[in-house]
Amino acid sequence: MCGFIGYTGAACALDTILDGLSKLEYRGYDVSGLSLLLDGQIETLQGERLPSLTERAALQPQLRQSLCGIGGTRWAPPHGANWESCGVPHATSRLALVHSGILENSRELRELLEGKGYTFQSKSDCEVAAKLLDSLYAGDPVKALAQADSMLEGSYALAVLFVDQPETLYGIGKSSPLAIGLGEGESFLVSDCSALLGHTQKYYALEDGEIACLSPHQVQVLDSEGHLRSKECKTACKDLWKIQKGEYDHFMLKEICEQTSVLTHTLRPRIYKGLPSFEMDALPEDFFTRYTQIHVIACGTAMHAGTLGKDFIETLAHLPVTVSLASEFRFREPVIPKGTLVLAISQSGETTDTLAALSVAKSQGVDTLAMVNVPGSTMAWQADYVLYTHAGPEISVASTKAFMVQVGVLYLVAIEFARAHGRMDDAQARDTLQSLLEAIGSIGQVLNQKELIRQQAKEIAPVESIFYIGRGLDWPMMMEGSLKLKEVTYIHSEAYAAGEFKHGAISLVAPGMPVVALATQQKLIPQMLDNIREISARGGRVLTLCRRSAAIDDEMSKHAILLPDLDDLFMPIPAAVALQLLAYYTAVAKGRDVDTPRNLTKAVTE
Ligand code: M6R
DSSP: OEEEEEEESSSOHHHHHHHHHHHHGGGOOSEEEEEEEETTEEEEEEESSHHHHHHHHHTOGGGGGOOEEEEEEEOOOOTTOOTTTTOSSEEOSSEEEEEEEEETTHHHHHHHHHHTTOOOSOOOHHHHHHHHHHHHOSSOHHHHHHHHHHHOOEEEEEEEEETTSTTOEEEEEESSOOEEEEOSSOEEEESSGGGGTTTOSEEEEOOTTOEEEEETTEEEEEOTTSOBOOOOOEEOOSOHHHHHHTTOSSHHHHHHHTHHHHHHHHHGGGEETTEEOOGGGTOOTTHHHHOSEEEEEEOHHHHHHHHHHHHHHHHHHOOOEEEEEHHHHTTSOOOOOTTEEEEEEESSSOOHHHHHHHHHHHHTTOEEEEEESSTTOHHHHHSSEEEEOOOOOOOSSSOSHHHHHHHHHHHHHHHHHHHHTTSSOHHHHHHHHHHHHHHHHTHHHHHTTHHHHHHHHHHHTTOSEEEEEEOTTHHHHHHHHHHHHHHHHOOEEEEEEHHHHTTTGGGGOOTTOEEEEEEOOGGGHHHHHHHHHHHHHTTOEEEEEEETTSOOOHHHHTTEEEEOOOOGGGTHHHHHHHHHHHHHHHHHHTTOOSSSOTTOOSSOOO
8 A cells, every 4th residue: 555645836845745644644654755856856765654754854954945746655565675675756867756556567567677778676566667657758758657557557646756847746547546636826646635635625536547747836637648638626525534435325335346456456466477476475486385284363254264265275275274263273272283384364464363373373483474454564574474465444344355355365375375286287277367357357246236235135134133054165155244244233143054054053943034045156056955945944034145047946036146157166256245235235224333333443452
């Protein structure tokens, strides 16, 4: 995660940028920096956290003369890299650039630029974007930006200073927010409107490919040919949360709807030539061949992701995987054989139980890998290795998109273990990865069924207690669906392996008893249909979520949500989205405090 602000006007650019960065710190605060145009030169200053940058700036009072500059802030650099080499902005002799978002083809571009004689000091996307632009710049910033935009893949926004363009800022973006703040005799270029708070509420939101050209008294938005575009001036809301929530009523819904893009951001940079690649994570070359088994430790939703991951790794790589609740593991004396990789999964990277379990594992001398969403979190630093999931800040207490990216990275990890252990050749790995990308592409089909899911949710809202059942991969998926429902609706909900239901719990089924059944696993559909019929025969009310091709009868289809048809292994992706929406709309129907349910906190740190 990263954010930036650019300023040009009559005020001190340094102060304005430092103020803007303080408002962007929630987008990352481990590395910050700024570049200022001063006396026909670009002065760049980098620091770790913002206070250290501010202290460094105070030692150079001449910087306060500058009236035009850019600054950025970002999460920690990847393991093994120092912050200087990942610093923002990145400057060449002719320009300085800050960016937000992720470049998906940075490796290909790096190779291209190396072929042209450029050398790189870091692995950062920012350096690649800066050097690409430098290579294209021949005195016309608009032309160079348009060309760069046609070569960059991913979702990003850039803000740029050119040494020979005094007092002027340039920017461009693709699938990533970029806005121009309109002040009196000053203007701003920001990756996030929250940086404008206290300066101006008036702004233009840039669309993909539009080029911003800002000087103190003139703001122009141009197309790639350099033609002026007319823009509608918008007024930002003073309430930061409302700005960030955009068109959505709740963060939970926003985060559910972001899942295609966060999965793409997380996975695309880890796919190279159609195969998994963990180069950006600085894992040792032999990492995936080193281990003979894996032990996952996690809590709550992260543990459910780990349980799905167990299935992916065992199915694809045939490596045994154990999953432990971190809250139990930490108080046991677990036997962890040599050759085990302990994998801690956590959105926050701060969950006390998972941290304590990680420390137990470390005390046994085995290698540890953290899969975390919050870079710079304690877990990321304590584990030997780290894989960041790039879901961005997850505001809603109920985890949705963070779960999805954990699942996404676990698929990649499983494929890579399978390759490394000779269970898959490259062609098979490419096909499997392609199926994963298709599964990600199917999320939209589930989101399009929001209205149907909302109707089903209204029927669940009045109940006091409910069962969630599934078999195979659908069982851990239902553990997650059930947790989601109970935490945001306060309805008592229990997840059961469907085959186990008749060994006891079925005695609770009386007329009207609600049950949600997930039937996505092709080979287990006959058994699931039997379960559904048994429950219906006793008067239970079953809502069935199943793959579109499942042969359900007319009666069942009256209460069914149909999911896209994918390989069994990838059905958790659309199923998760449907279950999240079901929980969300049930909570809304009950008038619950969706984003901040009672008694819960985002990170359980006690
Ligand atoms: O930050 P973590 O992933 O370590 O958090 C673990 C659980 O507390 C978390 O997943 C919790 O279950 C969620 N609120 C569920 O939506």
